[in-house]
Amino acid sequence: QTVVTQEPSFSVSPGGTVTLTCGLSSGSVSTSYHPSWYQQTPGQAPRTLIYSTNTRSSGVPDRFSGSILGNKAALTITGAQADDESDYYCVLYMGSGISVFGGGTKLTVL
Amino acid sequence: EVQLVQSGAEVKKPGESLKISCKTSGYSFTSYWIGWVRQMPGKGLEWMGIIYPGDSDTRYSPSFQGQVTISADKSISTAYLQWSSLKASDTAMYYCARRRGCSGGSCWGNWFDPWGQGTLVTVSS
Numbered sequence: 001q002t003v004v005t006q007e008p009s010f011s012v013s014p015g016g017t018v019t020l021t022c023g024l025s026s027g028s029v030s031t032s033y034h035p036s037w038y039q040q041t042p043g044q045a046p047r048t049l050i051y052s053t054n055t056r057s058s059g060v061p062d063r064f065s066g067s068i069l070g071n072k073a074a075l076t077i078t079g080a081q082a083d084d085e086s087d088y089y090c091v092l093y094m095g096s097g098i099s100v101f102g103g104g105t106k107l108t109v110l
Numbered sequence: 111e112v113q114l115v116q117s118g119a120e121v122k123k124p125g126e127s128l129k130i131s132c133k134t135s136g137y138s139f140t141s142y143w144i145g146w147v148r149q150m151p152g153k154g155l156e157w158m159g160i161i162y163p164g165d166s167d168t169r170y171s172p173s174f175q176g177q178v179t180i181s182a183d184k185s186i187s188t189a190y191l192q193w194s195s196l197k198a199s200d201t202a203m204y205y206c207a208r209r210r211g212c213s214g215g216s217c218w219g220n221w222f223d224p225w226g227q228g229t230l231v232t233v234s235s
Contacts, residue, residue, distance in 0.1 A: 036221035038222075052219040099222075
């Protein structure tokens with residue numbers, strides 16, 4: 001079974017820029033995988049940030065952006081704020097209706 | 111406003127059955143897939159499966175195939191996730207979410223929004 005990989009943890013300074021990635025255990029991520037990104041804070045349901053690789057969901061600040069970098073999907077936070085400290089998950093579409101979550105990245109802002 | 115409201119927390123014993131619900135409003139229930147996601151305590155999100163209420167087409171993650179059943183009732187715009195025999199390892203938060211980016215048999219995207227608030231299922235003897 002295909003594994004979707006994410007960095008387990010990342011740290012960024014307030015005001016800094018960080019790029020989280022979403023890859024495949026075998027192969028490259030392309031727009032055909034329709035990557036999407038979700039933010040989850042403790043005790044809360046996930047919130048949709050980015051879909052279709054680089055489209056921001058309604059109400060999401062423009063400091064969040066999505067792209068394909070090399071062979072991975074990427075979520076970049078530019079000008080990180082304290083309340084960006086959360087868990088971030090990507091989802092890739094595998095076809096035939098099947099989606100797979102990455103293991104998530106715990107982002108610390110300090 | 112599109113809303114997904116899930117049923118309340120459940121405490122069950124191993125071997126018992128359970129059906130949790132996700133009641134939707136604010137959109138055409140039969141025109142969008144609904145997905146279910148598991149989050150075990152302290153762990154990440156896991157995609158379980160989806161259902162298209164229009165024709166009850168259902169797809170499961172290989173990890174959950176045969177372990178749970180996803181269904182929907184068009185008359186009350188509600189999706190369900192059920193177990194016939196719970197195990198302690200089913201203890202988790204379960205979320206439903208509307209799948210976007212698909213219409214009929216074709217998809218130009220694949221994302222989940224909005225999400226329900228979650229249903230905590232605790233299985234303990």
